[in-house]
Amino acid sequence: MAAGGLFGVAVGVPVIGFALSPVFKRAKPSWQTVGKITDFNDRTFVAKEITIEKGVGLAGKSTVYIRKSNPKIDPPGGMEYIAVSTRCTHMGCPVSYVQGSERFVCPCHGGVYDLLGQRVGGPPVRPLDRFNTQVVGDMLQVGDRFSLNSHFQRFSPRDPGAPLNGLWEYVYPRRFTTPSIHQ
């Protein structure tokens, strides 16, 4: 019986480890260039294509909406360039920016976000995620994703459907697979 248990452990641990290992794999921070800083303005969003997952072709690409920060509407202390993710924070459908109404609209369940990515309608639970941005020379680079609560405090990225106000950040804890926001 001891031999059976030993064999069970010898087979089981590697096998379970195989299945669970992706949950614990640490992600490395990465940056990608999206264009010249003169491509972007502070009145409206410009769409650019980025790669959020390498090695899977088109399935790993996503759109990011970028604008310069506007002191009239953005809270102070934010980044110079704001890159808003198109991942709806309700269930993950891709949102698109509607120029005329200055809103992001999600086609799945009718989530609506404003120029800051703040939710103004529909079922989403927190503002749209953003990406880190940095200026290198005269090129703008987009980095890793981070999530916001409704007071625009930054958190490491959460999945859609997870609110982040108050104690919610402990109900939906940060994961190993996403880079820390403190770099």
Place this chain on the structure above:
Amino acid sequence: MSTPETTQTGRGSGGGVLKDEGSDSLERLGPSGQVLKVAGDQAVGAVGWLEERVGISPVVRGALYRKVPKGINWFYTLGSATMFAFLIQAITGVFLAMFYEPSPTRAYESVQYINNEVFLGQFVHGMHRWGSSVMVILVFVHMARTFFFGSYKYPRELNWLTGVVLLVLTLAMALTGYLLPFDQRSFWATTVAVNINGTGPFVGPYLADFLRAGAEISATTITRFYAIHMLLVPGAIAALIGIHLHLVMKLGISAPPWLKAKMPRQVVEEEVDGA
């Protein structure tokens, strides 16, 4: 084969001797002197050859000639129908697996190849995809029949429990299979489904990472779903169907609830006296 005192009257071959010499009855004696009543018991032809060596005939006879209760109706066929749908899925799935490539860059094109180039590929693919809807519907209707007929009651509780696990496994098959064609609908439906899983408190984020094999849908997501869809869950379903059917044959089919079995009068009187 023992040779009795009486001589054979030379009637046919491959069986025992005649029970009554010179009689016209077809009763024969088998190897150990037992009377052979059914034709299958006698070693006639290829089936008889097989039967003498395998000996499965009593099991098959027991399964096919089971007693069924009065009042049995078409609703009782739903379980077999579900299993038939599962078998169709397994067979069409095997043939699809001969052409499908579970890689994010090749999956969609391999499915296009199946649909456009392979002989009857679109038909087999269609059977598999509509068959999955058929199976899910039948599973629910079968479950409803079992519930409303009270067939989950003693001694059939384990039947119900294995059935519930089979329901969950069937839905897991539907979920994992949905990603495999890797078109727009597959990708976004899986994104949404995994994110819904992620909304579970405390373990949600890790569960979502476990399903997706990472923070985003990637190459390992497809291979993970493929392994679960092809190997893990069908194996579990097959094993559980075996247990489920064994229990059905052992415990018998339950009668419809509108038929009450009458207790014999004598038994009722004895119970009252003994109380």
